[in-house]
Amino acid sequence: MDESRFRKQALNDAAQAIRDTIVGRLHDDGLNHHDVKFRVKSAASAAEKMSRRCDNGELKYPGGLERLDDLIGVRVILYVESDIDAVAIALTSQFTCHDDEDKTAIMRKNGGIGYAGRHLTLEVPADNPPTNCRDYAGYRFEVQIRTVLQHAWAEFEHDIRFKGSSGDNAEISRAFTMASTLIELADQQFVNIADTLKRLQSEGAIDPVPETQTLDAGSLQGVLNRAFPQYRSSKENQYDWMVHVLAANGIDTVSAAEDWFRSIDERKVxxxxxxxxxxxxxxxxxxxLLQSFGESYVDATKSVGSDRNRESKLLSRLRRLRDEWDDQQDG
Structure with a gap:
């Protein structure tokens, strides 16, 4: 295998590991998302970027490939714009952050219209790297965080402006501006819909399922909306996963789940x-559940789902819970 093909394979392996780590982190934090995609910059694209020069004629990236932070690119696509900040915090907590630019906020502050996005430049840390990324310490990558509507707009605009022949046409530019305004309004309505639905469920305005019904993903979401209306909704398959976790601890009906979560003070945890x-x-x-059941919860649920690192994560979180509790008692 020649050096360029070896480099490409290494980057693809790193990108896949980074993508899997991000998906795992979003799952661990219960953050809802539509998809996480990755791409590795092509050799031609990297060469073109390295050839760019500043106004004074000097190379913009004199360090070659090592100066390019976007050889690996990741896109995290969300349903609602209000989740973008949480995802950014989650990722900058797991990886070393070199740059965090909320281009949408800057654009709106300056009175602009259109999609710009939240862009992070991250690096796999050398100290305590995520388990899946141990072989890729020092790799830098760019993350774009978008909603599904922003993603559709950006992909279509890129296809027209960069691949089409009429991208600079005034009529087309005006149409893109109008579309971006509508997308911004639609994103806000998605947030309002999600908030309204959660409020109605927490108030019992939506007919509840029979309490004797066997717990499933839909009924569990209703239970958690009523118990924890202040927390954001998770991805649908995460509720299904939690159904299996609860069943492993003897909680398998709507009434049992309602009773258990109603009896717990989440503010303490x-x-x-x-x-x-x-x-x-x-x-x-x-x-x-971890704080309440301790080691028995770890044993009962360590194999639920596909996360091979769940046991070590649970034990780490249990130590944190107990250490913080001891510190507060001593204080």
């Missing part, structure tokens, strides 16, 4: 964990 943002409902449920 939230204080002990010192969350940097409100996690998803599945994460707070996972931590509450």
């Amino acid at each position: 939230a204080k002990l964990m010192a969350y940097r943002f409100n996690p998803g409902q599945v994460r707070i449920a996972d931590d509450l």
